[in-house]
Amino acid sequence: MLRHILALALKELLALLRDKRSRFVLIGPPIAQLLVFGFAATFDLQNAPMAIYNQDQGAAARELIARFEGSRNFEVVARIDRDDEIAALVDERRALLVLRIGPRFSEEILRGGSGPVQVILDGRNSNTAMLALNYTRSIVTDFNEAWAARRGQPGSPARLEIRPWYNANLESRWFVVPGIVGLLTLVVTLIVTALSVAREREAGTFDQLLVTPLRPVEILIGKSIPGLLIGLLQGSLIVAIAVHGFGIPLRGSVGALYLGMALFLLSAVGVGLMISSLAVTQQQGLLGAFLFMVPAVILSGFATPIANMPQAVQAITYINPLRYFLIVLRGVFLQGDSCALLMDQYWPMALIGLVSLILAGWLFRHRMY
Amino acid sequence: MVTAAALACRRLCKAFTSGNRVTQALDDIDLTVAPGRIAGLIGPDGAGKTTLMRLAAGLLRADAGELRVLDLDVSREPLAVQSAIGYMPQRFGLYEDLSVQENLDLYADLQGVPVAERGERYAELMRLVGLARFAARLAGRLSGGMKQKLGLACTLVRPPRLLLLDEPTVGVDPVSRRELWAIVQRLVREQGVSVLLSTAYLDEAERCDEVILLHQGRLLGQGTPASFSEPLAGRCHLANAPAIPKRRLQMRLAALPAVADAIIQGERVRVVTHAAGPPDLSELDAGPAGVEIRPVAPNFEDAFITRLQAERAEATPNPPLPGAHAMAGPGGAAVIRVDRLERRFGAFYAVRDVSFEVRRGEIFGLLGANGAGKSTTFRMLCGLLPASGGRLEVAGHDLRRAAAQARGRIGYMAQRFSLYANLTVAQNLRFFASAYGLVQRRRQERIRWALDGFDLERYADMASGDLPLGYKQRLAMAAALMHEPDILFLDEPTSGVDPLARREFWHRINRLAEQGVTVLVTTHFMDEANYCDRLVIMADGEVLAQGTPAETKARFRDAERPDPTMEDAFIALIEQRAQAAGEPP
Numbered sequence: 001m002l003r004h005i006l007a008l009a010l011k012e013l014l015a016l017l018r019d020k021r022s023r024f025v026l027i028g029p030p031i032a033q034l035l036v037f038g039f040a041a042t043f044d045l046q047n048a049p050m051a052i053y054n055q056d057q058g059a060a061a062r063e064l065i066a067r068f069e070g071s072r073n074f075e076v077v078a079r080i081d082r083d084d085e086i087a088a089l090v091d092e093r094r095a096l097l098v099l100r101i102g103p104r105f106s107e108e109i110l111r112g113g114s115g116p117v118q119v120i121l122d123g124r125n126s127n128t129a130m131l132a133l134n135y136t137r138s139i140v141t142d143f144n145e146a147w148a149a150r151r152g153q154p155g156s157p158a159r160l161e162i163r164p165w166y167n168a169n170l171e172s173r174w175f176v177v178p179g180i181v182g183l184l185t186l187v188v189t190l191i192v193t194a195l196s197v198a199r200e201r202e203a204g205t206f207d208q209l210l211v212t213p214l215r216p217v218e219i220l221i222g223k224s225i226p227g228l229l230i231g232l233l234q235g236s237l238i239v240a241i242a243v244h245g246f247g248i249p250l251r252g253s254v255g256a257l258y259l260g261m262a263l264f265l266l267s268a269v270g271v272g273l274m275i276s277s278l279a280v281t282q283q284q285g286l287l288g289a290f291l292f293m294v295p296a297v298i299l300s301g302f303a304t305p306i307a308n309m310p311q312a313v314q315a316i317t318y319i320n321p322l323r324y325f326l327i328v329l330r331g332v333f334l335q336g337d338s339c340a341l342l343m344d345q346y347w348p349m350a351l352i353g354l355v356s357l358i359l360a361g362w363l364f365r366h367r368m369y
Numbered sequence: 370m371v372t373a374a375a376l377a378c379r380r381l382c383k384a385f386t387s388g389n390r391v392t393q394a395l396d397d398i399d400l401t402v403a404p405g406r407i408a409g410l411i412g413p414d415g416a417g418k419t420t421l422m423r424l425a426a427g428l429l430r431a432d433a434g435e436l437r438v439l440d441l442d443v444s445r446e447p448l449a450v451q452s453a454i455g456y457m458p459q460r461f462g463l464y465e466d467l468s469v470q471e472n473l474d475l476y477a478d479l480q481g482v483p484v485a486e487r488g489e490r491y492a493e494l495m496r497l498v499g500l501a502r503f504a505a506r507l508a509g510r511l512s513g514g515m516k517q518k519l520g521l522a523c524t525l526v527r528p529p530r531l532l533l534l535d536e537p538t539v540g541v542d543p544v545s546r547r548e549l550w551a552i553v554q555r556l557v558r559e560q561g562v563s564v565l566l567s568t569a570y571l572d573e574a575e576r577c578d579e580v581i582l583l584h585q586g587r588l589l590g591q592g593t594p595a596s597f598s599e600p601l602a603g604r605c606h607l608a609n610a611p612a613i614p615k616r617r618l619q620m621r622l623a624a625l626p627a628v629a630d631a632i633i634q635g636e637r638v639r640v641v642t643h644a645a646g647p648p649d650l651s652e653l654d655a656g657p658a659g660v661e662i663r664p665v666a667p668n669f670e671d672a673f674i675t676r677l678q679a680e681r682a683e684a685t686p687n688p689p690l691p692g693a694h695a696m697a698g699p700g701g702a703a704v705i706r707v708d709r710l711e712r713r714f715g716a717f718y719a720v721r722d723v724s725f726e727v728r729r730g731e732i733f734g735l736l737g738a739n740g741a742g743k744s745t746t747f748r749m750l751c752g753l754l755p756a757s758g759g760r761l762e763v764a765g766h767d768l769r770r771a772a773a774q775a776r777g778r779i780g781y782m783a784q785r786f787s788l789y790a791n792l793t794v795a796q797n798l799r800f801f802a803s804a805y806g807l808v809q810r811r812r813q814e815r816i817r818w819a820l821d822g823f824d825l826e827r828y829a830d831m832a833s834g835d836l837p838l839g840y841k842q843r844l845a846m847a848a849a850l851m852h853e854p855d856i857l858f859l860d861e862p863t864s865g866v867d868p869l870a871r872r873e874f875w876h877r878i879n880r881l882a883e884q885g886v887t888v889l890v891t892t893h894f895m896d897e898a899n900y901c902d903r904l905v906i907m908a909d910g911e912v913l914a915q916g917t918p919a920e921t922k923a924r925f926r927d928a929e930r931p932d933p934t935m936e937d938a939f940i941a942l943i944e945q946r947a948q949a950a951g952e953p954p
Contacts, residue, residue, distance in 0.1 A: 007803030011789065018791045204787030211751050212804040213777040
């Protein structure tokens with residue numbers, strides 16, 4: 001039994017690694033995706049283009065503008081002095097935000113009143129608009145407090161003291177990169193396994209395999225091992241790059257991380273083999289893998305929080321192994337979680353893996369023509 | 370004035386590169402095809418037939434050399450060439466969801482045939498191919514032979530001056546094959562079309578006016594079929610020894626040094642000697658009755674084989690097959706039992722009411738055209754496909770439900786090469802040895818046996834997908850025999866391999882059968898049926914006849930055909946069946 005499985009796993013690995021194209025698929029795209037996600041996919045707003053429409057000549061207005069100019073979130077790309085210039089700037093996306101300071105702004109606040117500042121936002125991408133607005137708010141709040149302190153006035157009645165835990169600078173990369181570990185291991189494992197039976201079906205070798213004394217369960221295990229191994233290697237590589245390349249802290253136990261990874265890979269292999277035993281051609285296998293992958297990523301909390309989804313959709317996420325693994329990843333990386341704390345994430349992945357592998361094994365025998 | 374040649378090429382070369390392997394598909398070909406005749410492009414798979422066709426049709430560009438079709442330079446004026454020729458590729462692009470008439474209309478549109486001319490042309494084509502009654506039928510529901518005829522009609526929808534037919538008869542049943550040939554001959558006779566037709570069936574060479582013999586990209590010869598076989602006059606004989614079975618006689622004759630080739634033909638053995646005159650049979654132990662031998666006229670296959678043998682002077686002698694299961698000869702016990710086997714796909718019966726038994730040590734044949742249900746039956750026997758009805762037993766088990774060990778008693782060789790193409794020969798052998806549960810010494814021994822016995826040693830580290838076709842087949846067979854199975858399943862083992870490899874293959878099968886291995890083989894080559902001890906002939910999923918080859922043929926012996934071939938018997942069976950069903954074939 002063990003000998004059979006070993007022979008099969010060795011054959012699978014050889015078949016995979018001797019082929020130049022599949023070697024490339026295992027290495028090229030994951031690295032490219034890691035770079036794209038790690039560097040380009042960020043929720044932070046930096047150097048957002050803004051325009052300033054200053055109708056005031058006073059010192060207070062200049063000070064406020066200086067704060068915007070000094071912020072790394074914004075870059076002042078234009079200064080305008082007529083109302084009708086605003087529309088053109090926003091329409092052509094030259095400015096995300098236009099800050100308009102009224103003619104009596106300095107005068108009003110020097111008198112102790114409050115001066116109106118208008119913000120015009122490009123709301124077409126609501127997410128970015130909200131971010132820009134938040135940055136604007138905090139700059140204006142800082143300005144207010146500094147102004148009040150200098151003039152010996154009491155500050156705002158309630159003052160916000162912000163202390164973000166786990167990610168002190170609220171860097172979105174710390175949130176995104178651990179997620180990529182899950183995303184990329186899913187992609188690679190799914191592709192390796194989803195194509196494995198289909199490739200053999202296309203080449204006619206699957207029949208040859210089925211007429212040997214190998215039992216379906218041996219074939220199943222033999223075909224799972226390469227997926228697990230490659231997934232583990234790939235996962236470790238990405239974890240290493242995340243820690244050493246992107247400087248993400250790995251605060252929890254490595255054991256907890258690998259237990260999670262192993263269980264996650266088990267479920268990914270199960271799903272991959274299930275797709276594989278349904279697919280007749282490699283094309284169908286690939287299509288099936290993507291059909292699973294896209295919703296799995298969207299419904300995982302990788303980018304958008306599961307809590308924001310409608311109740312019915314939230315229920316679907318419970319059968320998504322990536323959902324659990326992302327919690328494990330972020331837990332171990334940022335929170336320093338231990339195995340015990342992550343038990344609730346481990347057992348659903350193990351269950352999904354078990355069920356999908358059993359289903360895949362059943363489909364092997366019953367979907368053969 | 371001399372009429373321009375239908376096709377002429379000088380120093381034509383074409384190579385294909387896949388990975389780091391370069392295949393010289395055509396190597397320095399010089400030839401001229403005269404117009405108004407049927408020229409046959411003959412050669413085994415990989416000879417370069419399709420490449421030459423595609424070059425002539427302007428679908429590929431030659432690496433070097435000149436190619437003129439109907440006096441037009443193909444590389445300069447591919448469109449002019451394409452509008453003057455008709456090209457029917459191996460798999461003609463019929464639209465299966467369109468009716469016969471709609472397919473014709475579509476090709477008429479594509480070829481720009483004026484609507485006014487269509488009525489007359491259609492009528493003529495339908496008369497030619499005999500599909501008028503089926504005009505409304507969907508192309509997907511035609512038989513294999515009818516599809517080929519429709520493909521031919523679509524190719525002819527705008528009358529071409531040169532017709533290129535790429536293996537039009539492959540996998541088609543013998544009746545349709547005869548009809549296709551009749552159509553092509555009539556086209557040449559009545560309309561003066563020039564035809565270049567490729568085929569892997571050597572018996573079709575004799576129907577051509579001229580034969581172009583290709584092998585591994587090189588031109589071995591060109592001339593009338595007779596010009597090929599004439600040099601062999603006096604070297605061909607038919608031998609018969611009443612006391613010993615024909616397969617044993619064939620093996621003994623083949624071993625004689627004077628014999629170039631010995632194959633089973635009908636109930637006799639056809640012998641080709643190296644020199645004129647019958648072979649010296651004094652050393653042949655053929656029992657008290659001796660060997661009857663009589664001269665026969667040489668045919669094209671004899672000529673082809675002797676030429677190929679000359680090409681491959683270093684060809685390996687038939688290697689011994691040590692260590693296969695040494696059991697008693699054919700025993701009485703049935704090893705494979707099939708009883709009213711049935712397989713439905715929806716409302717369609719791929720196999721219906723099939724019953725037969727195979728005894729131990731027998732070579733048992735499943736004969737029929739493509740789509741006759743042979744492969745479906747075969748897959749059910751191997752446990753790869755569940756039966757919809759009936760019972761089947763292989764070595765006492767239904768392999769679909771039996772324990773894994775039961776599968777260890779069978780060997781399986783699929784129709785197309787189905788080992789791991791990107792693994793090396795040695796890696797493939799090691800994997801299958803382990804898969805069959807061989808360990809340690811035994812495993813080493815069997816791998817050594819395979820490398821030596823099949824002459825694979827020198828290819829041991831080559832990716833098996835890059836092997837020459839004949840060696841792929843050897844490797845597949847070595848893998849199937851690794852564990853010394855009692856029963857060997859072979860699905861169309863000889864389709865596409867060259868005649869020399871076919872001979873070697875049957876030689877090995879004969880040896881295995883002598884050692885008591887039961888062999889079940891499917892084939893669409895009617896002449897190979899004579900190697901079988903017993904056979905069933907299938908058509909449309911049903912058994913038409915079963916028995917020994919001699920019995921099967923004897924049923925159709927009459928004054929007109931005193932010595933019918935298996936093909937004659939097959940055609941007669943199909944005709945009988947069609948008459949019983951009340952429609953002309």
